[in-house]
Amino acid sequence: MNYDHILIRYGEISTKGRNRNKFVDKLRKSVRIALAPFPKVKIRAERDRMYVKVNGEDAQEINKALKNIFGIQSFSPAIKVKRDIEQMKVAALALVKSFYKEGKTFKITPKRSDKTFELDTEGINHTFGGHILENIAGIKVNVKNPDINLKIEVRSDAIYMSCENILGAGGLPVGSSGKAMLMLSGGIDSPVAGYFTMKRGVEIEAVHFFSPPYTSERSKEKVIDLAKKLAEIFGSMKLHIVPFTTIQQTIKEQIPENYSMTSTRRFMLRITDEIRKKQEALAIITGDNLGQVASQTLESMYAINEVTNTPILRPLLTMDKNDIIKIAKDIDTYDISIRPFEDCCTIFVPSSPKTKPKREKVQHYESFFDFEHLIQEAVQKTETLTIKPDSKQDSEFDDLF
Ligand code: ATP
Ligand code: MG
Numbered sequence: 001m002n003y004d005h006i007l008i009r010y011g012e013i014s015t016k017g018r019n020r021n022k023f024v025d026k027l028r029k030s031v032r033i034a035l036a037p038f039p040k041v042k043i044r045a046e047r048d049r050m051y052v053k054v055n056g057e058d059a060q061e062i063n064k065a066l067k068n069i070f071g072i073q074s075f076s077p078a079i080k081v082k083r084d085i086e087q088m089k090v091a092a093l094a095l096v097k098s099f100y101k102e103g104k105t106f107k108i109t110p111k112r113s114d115k116t117f118e119l120d121t122e123g124i125n126h127t128f129g130g131h132i133l134e135n136i137a138g139i140k141v142n143v144k145n146p147d148i149n150l151k152i153e154v155r156s157d158a159i160y161m162s163c164e165n166i167l168g169a170g171g172l173p174v175g176s177s178g179k180a181m182l183m184l185s186g187g188i189d190s191p192v193a194g195y196f197t198m199k200r201g202v203e204i205e206a207v208h209f210f211s212p213p214y215t216s217e218r219s220k221e222k223v224i225d226l227a228k229k230l231a232e233i234f235g236s237m238k239l240h241i242v243p244f245t246t247i248q249q250t251i252k253e254q255i256p257e258n259y260s261m262t263s264t265r266r267f268m269l270r271i272t273d274e275i276r277k278k279q280e281a282l283a284i285i286t287g288d289n290l291g292q293v294a295s296q297t298l299e300s301m302y303a304i305n306e307v308t309n310t311p312i313l314r315p316l317l318t319m320d321k322n323d324i325i326k327i328a329k330d331i332d333t334y335d336i337s338i339r340p341f342e343d344c345c346t347i348f349v350p351s352s353p354k355t356k357p358k359r360e361k362v363q364h365y366e367s368f369f370d371f372e373h374l375i376q377e378a379v380q381k382t383e384t385l386t387i388k389p390d391s392k393q394d395s396e397f398d399d400l401f
Contacts, residue, residue, distance in 0.1 A: 001077075001079070001095060001098040002079075003054060003078060004055075004078075004079055004080055005051055005052065005053055005077075005078045005079065005080050005160060006054065006066065006075055006076065006077050006078065007050075007076045007153070007160055007162060008031070008049065008051070008066065008072055008168075009072070009073045009074050009075065009168075010023070010024070010048065010049070010050070010071065010073060011071075011072070011073020011074070011170060012071075012073065012170070012171070019176075022176065023071070023172070023173060023176050024045050024047070025045075026071070026173035026175045027050065027069070027071040027176075028043060028045045028050065029173075029175070030069050030233075030234065031050065031052070031066070031069060031072075034066065034069050035052065035065055036235075037061075037065070038057040038058070038061070040055040040056050040057050041053060041054060041062065042055055048113075051160075059077055063075070066166075067166070067167075067168060067169060069168065069169060069173075070169050070170070070171035070173055070174055070199050070233070071171060071176070071201070072168030072170075073170060074166060074167050074168050075165075075166050075168055076151065076164055076166065077162060077166075078153075078160040078162035079091055079160070079162075080160055081158060081160075082159070083154070083158060085118075085127065088128065088152075088159055088161075089131045091159075091161055092108075092131065092150060092152065093131060093132055093135050093136070095162075095163055096148055096163070097136060099147075099148045099163050100136055100139060100148065102138060103138070104139065104147040105140045105145075105147050105148070106132065106140075106141065106142070106147065106149070106150060107129075107142060107148075107149055107150070108125050108128055108129050108132075108149075108151075108152060109150070109151045110125060110151075110152045110153075110154070111152070111154065112154045113153060113154060113155050113156075114156040116156075117154045124152055124154075128150070128152065129141065150162075150163055151163070151165075171199035171200060172199070172200055172201030173201060174203055174233060174234045175203045175234070177200055177202045178281075178282050178283075179205065179281040180197060180202050180203075180205075180281050180282060180283040180284060180285050181204070181206070181207050181240075181272055181275060181283070181284050181285065182194040182197070182204045182205070182206045182230075182284075182285045183206075183208075183268065183269075183272055183284065183285065183286045183287075184206040184223060184226060184227065185208070185223075185343050186219055186222045186223050186226070186337065186339075187287065187343070188324060188325060188333075188334065188338070189288075189289055189324055190285075190286065191226045191287075191328065191331070191333040191336075191337065192315075192324050192331070192333065193286060193287040193313075193315045193316050194206070194230050194285060195230065195233075195327070196315040196316070196327075197313055198233050202283075203234065204230070204237065204285065205239070205240065205279055205281065206223075206230070206237060206238070206239045206240065206387075207239075207240045207242060207271075207272045208220075208239060208242065209343075210223075210241050210242065210244060211243075211244045211245040211248050211348070212245060213245075214245065214348070215341070216341060218339075219342060220241065222337075222339050222341050223239070223241075223343075224239065224385070225336045226333055226336050226337065227385075227387040228388070228389050229331065229332055229336065229389075231387045231388060231389045232389040236387060236388050236389075237387045238385070238387070239387050240275050240382050241383045242271055242379075242381075243378055243381050243382070244268075244378065246374055246377070246378070247264075247267050247371070247375075248264065248348050250369065250371070250374060251264055251348075254365070254366075254369045255365045256365060257350045257352075258352055258353060258354045259354055259357060259362055259365055261294060261348075261349060261350055262300060262303050262357040263362055263365065264348065265295050266303075266306070266307045266366070267371065269284070269307050269308055269312075270307045271375055271378050271379055272284055273307070273310050275379060275382060276310060282310075282311070283310060283312070284310055284311070284312050284313070285313045285315065286312060286313075286314055288316065289316045289324065290318060294353040294354065294355045300354075300355065300356075300357055303358065303359045
């Protein structure tokens with residue numbers, strides 16, 4: 001079948017009342033970015049539907065791109081027909097024929113968004129159902145569980161007919177729920193945490209702590225590659241790379257070994273929070289998963305979280321590792337994450353980190369040295385890259401600070 005349109009249903013955003021226009025705008029932007037490789041398509045957004053005019057591009061490939069967009073509940077390749085009964089009959093028959101095999105059943109689902117159309121729902125069923133029954137030998141109607149469901153949508157401008165309903169990614173369009181900073185390591189968890197948060201409509205900027213020469217350029221590349229994957233969702237993403245060597249060395253010198261990890265996490269959080277303020281974001285996301293490692297016990301979180309009252313989002317907190325790995329594979333980050341390059345935490349990790357650190361103790365240990373100027377210096381020397389999903393990078397030293 002030669003589809004000329006794709007009809008997109010919004011799902012969850014249609015419940016958003018007054019904010020609806022904003023949501024539709026964001027979704028339109030996501031669709032435009034995802035369909036950039038198909039320059040001839042035309043996108044038209046209405047209150048309850050979006051229409052992509054295929055315009056000679058490859059409808060199958062467009063479908064693949066639409067499947068990944070947050071905020072799309074489902075979509076249907078469709079044909080657009082004039083509001084003319086005879087033309088509609090021809091199109092309805094051709095469409096059902098293209099799906100028909102011996103023994104298959106069908107029904108018609110009319111939707112009259114425009115009530116001025118000459119046929120009511122029953123009339124549509126009758127006219128086009130009758131036409132199909134007369135012209136396809138052996139086809140039967142099955143209203144409860146049809147093999148072929150021909151949807152006929154009557155709009156004021158035209159009629160849209162479709163037989164397929166393809167599930168979208170669900171969620172909310174990216175950018176419709178504000179912005180947050182993702183603490184992105186080179187591991188498996190944090191990219192998945194970023195993905196889930198984006199799925200709820202949050203725009204993200206990533207922050208990565210980098211400790212040369214203890215961590216190599218290859219480990220930085222790995223993080224850039226992870227950021228590129230996440231950037232596919234919204235076309236581009238900022239990645240802030242924080243030079244962390246001096247702070248890690250100072251922690252090693254100043255803080256008892258079993259508290260060094262707690263302290264490292266506290267400084268990472270403080271620095272991320274400083275960058276967050278500058279970037280006007282409202283929350284911080286981590287890949288923390290309860291009980292997985294020493295820094296992820298409740299006692300640890302209690303000691304680490306003390307340094308800020310900015311909301312910390314931990315979308316993976318209660319998930320099982322196997323489920324996280326499955327998602328990492330689905331979103332194509334897993335193979336990048338398992339590349340064998342150490343990140344800064346792995347290298348400085350103490351042999352026996354405290355699993356139940358105390359706030360008072362870590363405060364006490366940190367009080368002997370003025371870390372504040374090191375924090376400011378790290379923030380100032382942070383390099384900001386604009387990550388694009390394709391191989392061409394616009395990497396630049398943004399003078400944001
Ligand atoms: P991940 O798989 O995301 O690396 P993990 O299981 O290795 O997580 P940790 O090393 O304890 O767990 O890290 C917990 C979280 O702290 C990470 O998910 C990430 O959000 C943040 N984090 C750790 N290291 C870094 C880093 N070098 N840069 C930025 N964020 C980091
Ligand atoms: Mg890690």
